[in-house]
Amino acid sequence: MASAVLPIKGLEGIIATKSSICWIDGEAGVLAYRGIDIHDLANHSNFEETTYLLWFGVLPTESQLAEFSRELAAARTMNWRIYDFLRSVPYESTPMEVLRTAVSLLSLYDPDEKDSTHDSNVRKSYRLTSQIAMIVAIFDRIRKGKSIVDPDRTLSHSANFLRMLNGVNPTETATRALDVALILQADHELNASTFAARVIASTLSDMHSAIVGAIGALKGPLHGGANAETMKLLIAIDESGTDPVEYVRQMFAQKKKISGFGHRVYVTEDPRATHLRRMSEDLGKSSGKSKWFDMSRTIELFVNKEKKLNANVDFYSASTYTTLGVEIDLFTPIFAISRIAGWAAHVIEQLDDNRLIRPRADYIGPPYPEPYTPIAER
Ligand SMILES: CC(C)(COP(=O)(O)OP(=O)(O)OC[C@H]1O[C@@H](n2cnc3c(N)ncnc32)[C@H](O)[C@@H]1OP(=O)(O)O)[C@@H](O)C(=O)NCCC(=O)NCCS
Known part of the structure; x- marks a missing residue:
């Protein structure tokens, strides 16, 4: 097949895939997840419900939401080796570097590591969503010489994160503020980190690799940084x-x-x-x-x-x-705590109808054929 005529720097305006997850109208300033306006979600939803919407395409019923929240809370568990790793890294490492590396390590202990079926990816999404929040909170406690706080499975995702971070149950105001921030950042179509995740997933690599790549992209100051x-x-x-x-x-x-x-x-x-x-x-x-x-x-x-x-x-x-009292180098990790919802939805969507993402480059190097000069003559 012929390659595209003109390269577009930064792929601006290029439609790279079909997706039913997120819709943006940049001129009208509209953002919607699965067709639902972000303002409605920010005003009425919570992170669990929004994540369900992103993953399963519809708002949950009351019992579906209760079950979903239970499963997400049940996934607040990690192999002890992840704790050991978090204790062993230099305390001056940035939380984003630690998160990126820890998520890579998580794959080695994930029961579905070798399985990339749809159902397995959904199971990994629950685990990654809960574990990413845990890693951020636990590393912050460790680097400050504070004791690790066990997850509380009776709390919402946001409240549990704040409790694990600060060691006390958060106020309703703080919990709601974080929840709204998590809803707002949960997905944003083909932003750089999500695109990175989809590119990696499209090679039929695994979900953890896709999320590691996404975290690396999010870290940059032009994106989540x-x-x-x-x-x-x-x-x-x-x-x-x-x-x-x-x-x-x-x-x-x-x-x-x-x-x-x-x-x-x-x-x-x-x-x-x-x-x-x-x-x-x-x-x-x-x-x-x-x-x-x-x-x-x-x-x-x-x-x-x-x-x-x-x-x-x-x-x-x-x-x-x-x-809210959050330290600067936790801002981008909190973005990741939210965006994992969207990353997971996109990886699942990509793999449900996959084709390798492999664009072309407009070659501007020396004209072909350049002679190969033997080393002694250079
Ligand atoms: C988000 C961002 C990367 C988009 O980049 P982009 O679409 O490639 O747009 P460009 O960087 O090419 O910017 C277009 C023009 O606006 C200017 N511009 C864009 N963002 C700017 C900013 N934050 N401050 C000052 N000037 C800015 C550029 O200098 C450029 O001006 P020029 O045409 O005179 O050279 C860019 O606006 C930016 O770097 N913002 C700051 C980082 C940030 O907030 N990132 C989070 C995004 S959610």
Whole structure:
């Protein structure tokens, strides 16, 4: 078959697959999972229900949701060797590196490791969803010299994560805030990490390999790493004592990018940012710590005006998580705790109707045939 005529840098606008999971209208600022608007999900759903929707295509009945939540909670278990590994890594390793490596290790102890059937992949999805949250919480406790907190299977996914992270049962406000953040980030069509996962799955490699690749892609500052970069910027502005607008103006003058702004698909407001902005503001007010929200809002208005760039999902995640007391290097791992729902849905969809993903490159190297020069003559 003939190759495409023109290469499109970054594959912008290229339709690479059919999918029934996530729909984005970048011009209208619409995001929907299985046809259901993200605003409805953020306002009314919870992470378990949204994950069920992503994996099985429909909203669960009450009993289906109860059973699903039970199975997800039952999967809060890991081989003791994973605990040993988490104790053995250098404490200064970043949680994303540790998560990436630990997920790879998980495959060695997964009962379905050698089985890539649909049902087996669904079973692995339950386990990976629960285990990724556990790994993030457990490593954070270990690196801080704190005792590991056992999972509580009576709690929701979000509440259990916060409990395992902080050692105390979370407030309802904190649990709901995290739950909404997890819903908002659970899927986003063919974003870079999901595409990476689908490419790996398409080779008929295994689900763990696909998720390891996805975590590696998510880690980058142009993708999931942008939430942490945003917070580093807010702190740098605060510590410099410079007016935020002036600081950002100087960054523009130096042709620097402002993390948390811009998007490949949205040309209007990212609908996820709408919720995170509100959450950041509400949490700031209720905790009496609105400094980060106020600074973020000032920057947003300036960047909007100056460059016509909108805040994306990562911009207000930064002030939201910081106000919740979450450390910066856990922001992107929390993104992974959420996005595993979408990654799993996409890997399953890919394998249910697979064809190897193998595009072509527009060759711009030396013209063929170049002579092979013997080494002594070079
Ligand atoms: C998200 C992102 C990678 C999309 O990239 P893209 O579609 O390839 O768009 P480009 O990087 O080519 O940007 C197009 C133009 O907008 C500018 N731009 C895009 N995002 C910008 C940002 N955050 N700050 C400043 N300028 C930005 C670029 O400099 C470029 O300007 P130019 O045409 O004058 O060179 C990009 O907007 C970005 O790097 N944002 C910051 C990182 C981030 O928040 N990532 C999380 C995404 S959810």
